[in-house]
Amino acid sequence: MSLLIKNGEIVTADSRMKADIYCEGETISYIGHDLPAPAGCEVIDAAGKYVFPGFIDPHVHIHLPFMGTVTKDTHASGSQAALIGGTTTFIEMMAPNRHEDLLEGYQNWKSLAAGNSACDYTFHIGVTKYDDATEAQLRQIVAEGMTSFKVFLAYKGFFGVNDEELYQALTLANELGVIVAAHCENDEIVAQLQARLLSEGKVGPEWHEPSRPERVEADGTSHFAAFCELTGAHGYVVHLSSVPALEAASAAKARGVQLAIECVVPHLVLDKTYAERPDFEGAKYIMSPPLRDKRNQQPLWNALATGVIDTVATDHAPFDFKGQKEMGRGDFTKIPNGIPTIEDRVNLLYTYGVSRGSLSLERFVSAASTRAAQLFGLYPRKGTIAVGADADLVVYDPDYRGSISAETQSMNVDYSGFEGVEIDGRPSVVTVRGQVAVRDGSFVGEPGRGQLLARPTLHG
Numbered sequence: 001m002s003l004l005i006k007n008g009e010i011v012t013a014d015s016r017m018k019a020d021i022y023c024e025g026e027t028i029s030y031i032g033h034d035l036p037a038p039a040g041c042e043v044i045d046a047a048g049k050y051v052f053p054g055f056i057d058p059h060v061h062i063h064l065p066f067m068g069t070v071t072k073d074t075h076a077s078g079s080q081a082a083l084i085g086g087t088t089t090f091i092e093m094m095a096p097n098r099h100e101d102l103l104e105g106y107q108n109w110k111s112l113a114a115g116n117s118a119c120d121y122t123f124h125i126g127v128t129k130y131d132d133a134t135e136a137q138l139r140q141i142v143a144e145g146m147t148s149f150k151v152f153l154a155y156k157g158f159f160g161v162n163d164e165e166l167y168q169a170l171t172l173a174n175e176l177g178v179i180v181a182a183h184c185e186n187d188e189i190v191a192q193l194q195a196r197l198l199s200e201g202k203v204g205p206e207w208h209e210p211s212r213p214e215r216v217e218a219d220g221t222s223h224f225a226a227f228c229e230l231t232g233a234h235g236y237v238v239h240l241s242s243v244p245a246l247e248a249a250s251a252a253k254a255r256g257v258q259l260a261i262e263c264v265v266p267h268l269v270l271d272k273t274y275a276e277r278p279d280f281e282g283a284k285y286i287m288s289p290p291l292r293d294k295r296n297q298q299p300l301w302n303a304l305a306t307g308v309i310d311t312v313a314t315d316h317a318p319f320d321f322k323g324q325k326e327m328g329r330g331d332f333t334k335i336p337n338g339i340p341t342i343e344d345r346v347n348l349l350y351t352y353g354v355s356r357g358s359l360s361l362e363r364f365v366s367a368a369s370t371r372a373a374q375l376f377g378l379y380p381r382k383g384t385i386a387v388g389a390d391a392d393l394v395v396y397d398p399d400y401r402g403s404i405s406a407e408t409q410s411m412n413v414d415y416s417g418f419e420g421v422e423i424d425g426r427p428s429v430v431t432v433r434g435q436v437a438v439r440d441g442s443f444v445g446e447p448g449r450g451q452l453l454a455r456p457t458l459h460g
């Protein structure tokens with residue numbers, strides 16, 4: 001089986017060039033000019049299009065039992081939606097809560113994904129408690145190649161860890177060479193503010209943001225950075241949403257803390273006025289950290305352009321409006337948190353960052369693919385276009401014009417937070433390890449072909 005992609009402009013995190021790409025089996029064999037097509041080779045003409053490395057979403061929730069319900073996507077629907085949007089690998093947060101067994105949770109998440117995911121995937125291991133069994137269990141899971149942890153400083157009593165547990169998890173991570181992703185919000189302040197707002201009769205979705213103000217996120221971010229600094233662990237701040245948190249993370253980076261920063265598409269494109277929409281429609285836009293005042297957006301874009309922010313993820317967490325978001329009518333603290341975005345990340349980042357903004361194509365590729373591969377042990381197999389790399393390729397049509405709608409999306413959820421938003425471009429062909437999986441917005445691949453990716457530690 002071979003594939004030749006001809007006449008496109010190849011864009012990586014540090015280069016642009018017009019050339020052909022020849023793939024044999026699952027990997028890239030040659031990159032060059034005027035490459036011949038052997039008999040039986042599938043040829044894709046990419047004239048007038050970009051050819052990007054397959055995009056990597058480093059923060060998704062496909063299966064997430066959370067807030068009394070479970071996310072709507074399956075690994076089949078979520079992975080096919082990812083591919084349609086150009087994402088060829090995702091990293092899912094597997095997160096049993098603190099009352100569940102970690103190893104049983106890990107086996108459960110693996111069995112849900114195996115044979116069902118159409119794209120490649122791997123897991124961040126949720127550390128939601130640290131008891132007598134945890135250390136040995138984590139050592140076992142890391143030995144299987146799941147070399148990143150996820151901790152929550154929020155969601156008290158469910159996912160959240162206390163400071164002793166945080167210290168233990170980071171100490172083990174440092175010993176094993178495992179990077180630790182963290183949701184950074186001070187859970188005690190959130191709990192106190194939620195209780196106060198509810199007691200004042202402030203129950204609608206518009207009160208979600210005031211219950212988790214920017215300072216709560218900045219406090220969580222500096223707290224996490226201090227723990228990374230003092231344990232020596234490498235940290236990764238997920239879904240950073242506000243200027244005060246950016247200042248806290250940047251200050252830590254500047255003093256040498258090994259800290260990477262992720263932002264997510266909803267915070268770049270939407271703002272808190274969406275969550276203030278009347279008649280409970282704002283519930284569609286409830287996530288944590290919350291959508292922020294618009295003044296936070298340009299500084300996030302600037303930090304992305306300069307590389308202070310490393311990656312752009314989605315934090316995809318699909319809950320239906322009907323029956324799920326509605327659980328929080330009359331009490332905003334019961335609205336399941338999350339905005340489905342896995343299908344739209346690349347197109348929205350391209351549209352608002354590259355086409356209508358000032359993000360270079362190289363930074364776009366870095367933030368949506370390469371940096372995640374580097375940080376999480378997937379590079380250079382994933383995240384670039386090079387001989388020997390997996391043939392995960394996105395032939396991207398910058399001239400496509402269309403708009404996002406729940407009616408046409410493949411994510412298994414009954415609304416889109418980006419309904420009617422116009423996009424400037426989309427993938428016309430997406431390949432996974434040398435096989436075409438998407439053509440012009442439709443999934444045409446093998447449903448269960450995705451592989452679980454084992455990754456090295458930071459020690460190699």
Ligand code: URP
Binds near residue numbers: 286
């Ligand atoms: O609102 C969010 N972010 N939902 C998913 C869980 C998390 O915090 O990542």
Ligand code: ZN
Binds near residue numbers: 289
């Ligand atoms: Zn989170």
Ligand code: ZN
Binds near residue numbers: 059060061093315
């Ligand atoms: Zn998340």
